[in-house]
Amino acid sequence: MTPNEATVPVEAMTPDMELELDARPENIAIVRHAFGALGEAYGVGAQTLSDIRLAITEACTNVVVHAYPDGAPGPMEVRASLLDDELAVVVRDHGPGIVPRPDSPGLGLGLPLIASLAESVQLGHDDDGATEVRMTFLLSDDTREQS
Amino acid sequence: MSAREPLPPGGRESPEGRESPASTGGPVSLRLANGPLAGPVLCRVVSMVLARAACPMNRLDDAMLVCDTLSAHAPAHSGDGHLAYTVTALEHGLELRIGDLAQDGARRLVDDADVPGVGNVLERVADDLRIEPSGRELVLGLSFGASQPQDSAG
Numbered sequence: 001m002t003p004n005e006a007t008v009p010v011e012a013m014t015p016d017m018e019l020e021l022d023a024r025p026e027n028i029a030i031v032r033h034a035f036g037a038l039g040e041a042y043g044v045g046a047q048t049l050s051d052i053r054l055a056i057t058e059a060c061t062n063v064v065v066h067a068y069p070d071g072a073p074g075p076m077e078v079r080a081s082l083l084d085d086e087l088a089v090v091v092r093d094h095g096p097g098i099v100p101r102p103d104s105p106g107l108g109l110g111l112p113l114i115a116s117l118a119e120s121v122q123l124g125h126d127d128d129g130a131t132e133v134r135m136t137f138l139l140s141d142d143t144r145e146q147s
Numbered sequence: 148m149s150a151r152e153p154l155p156p157g158g159r160e161s162p163e164g165r166e167s168p169a170s171t172g173g174p175v176s177l178r179l180a181n182g183p184l185a186g187p188v189l190c191r192v193v194s195m196v197l198a199r200a201a202c203p204m205n206r207l208d209d210a211m212l213v214c215d216t217l218s219a220h221a222p223a224h225s226g227d228g229h230l231a232y233t234v235t236a237l238e239h240g241l242e243l244r245i246g247d248l249a250q251d252g253a254r255r256l257v258d259d260a261d262v263p264g265v266g267n268v269l270e271r272v273a274d275d276l277r278i279e280p281s282g283r284e285l286v287l288g289l290s291f292g293a294s295q296p297q298d299s300a301g
Contacts, residue, residue: 014229016180017188022173030175030195037187073173 015079015090023068023076023093028060031078038080044087044139052087052137055117058110059091059133067095067131077130086119087137092130098123172199174235178247181228186218193234193243200236206291209272210241213287216268220259221245224252226283239292240274246284253278253285 019034021027032053039049060076068074077092098111111133115121118135126132177192179185193214197207221230231246248256257276260269270276275288 014180015178016182017184018176018178019192020176024172026172026199027175030172030192033191033195034177034188037191038184041183041187 015081017078017080019078021076023060023064023073025064027076028057028064031060031076032057034078035080042082042087042139048137048139051117052089055114055135055137056089056091058114059089059135062098062110062133063091063093063095066098067093069095082139085139087139089135089137091133091135092126094130097125097131172196172236174233177232177234178229179232181222181225181230185222185230186215189218189232190214192232193241196234196236197241200241202241202291206289210289212268213243213272213289216260217245217256221248221256223259224248224256226250226252240288240290243287243289244284245287248283248285251282253282256285 017034017038019031021030035053035056036049038044039052044052056078060078063076064073067076074094077090079090079092081088111121111123114133114135117137119138120134120136122132122134124132124134175192175196177189179188190211193210194207197210202210226247226249229247231244233242233244233246235242235244245253245256257267257269257278261267265271269287272289273287274290275286277286278284279286
């Protein structure tokens, strides 16, 4: 049994893919492309992959727009772990956390959109204080393409 | 109505009037488990970084050859089932670091890139190739500046 199999909690697993980039708008495209490659490698169906990429785009956009409002961009971390037929994704930053922001430039649709696309969403903090958006996506048999 | 102006290489200037360092986007750190992800994700990320850095097509092709070589041979020399890559776009080139290799894994990885009749792919394609003193990290540099030969891959 590998460490990524069912008995290990998602948060304790070694991710199959980890990305760390500056929280800049142009870097969101890199994350999207990385997940495109992940989806192809795992044979994820087109609609499911589209949902995954959209949800992750929203989570990363939240990091770019909200996590580091006062200056130079900080780190944006994205981790993905495959667990049986489920993909667990964590988007992390080291900003002040998810708090109401009256001057927000966004429409406030990001998190509801993520919630509608993902099987589950959790917002929280890691032990080191990093803000985390944890998402899971089902990769059921009917969403996997025959490779 | 005016047409949109194309973005200059490296993006527009920031509101403060200085050229934004976003032209390179900063280094991208990537850690991949050995397995089906290794090749596709590395190639996609490197190609994205190079595209943003206005890399010419011939060097993009070279870079993909390097990525294919790494994804084919590097997993055999990883220390813990994962490999760490750091991709950094430079002004006229790219630096690719491959870390988390096993002891002496960097040298063995270079050795594995030797193709009979062709030569060593990494040594031929990369403009800079060095092994860090730990022996666990390989650094490859690809240039695509004005002085770069157009047919670098031979």
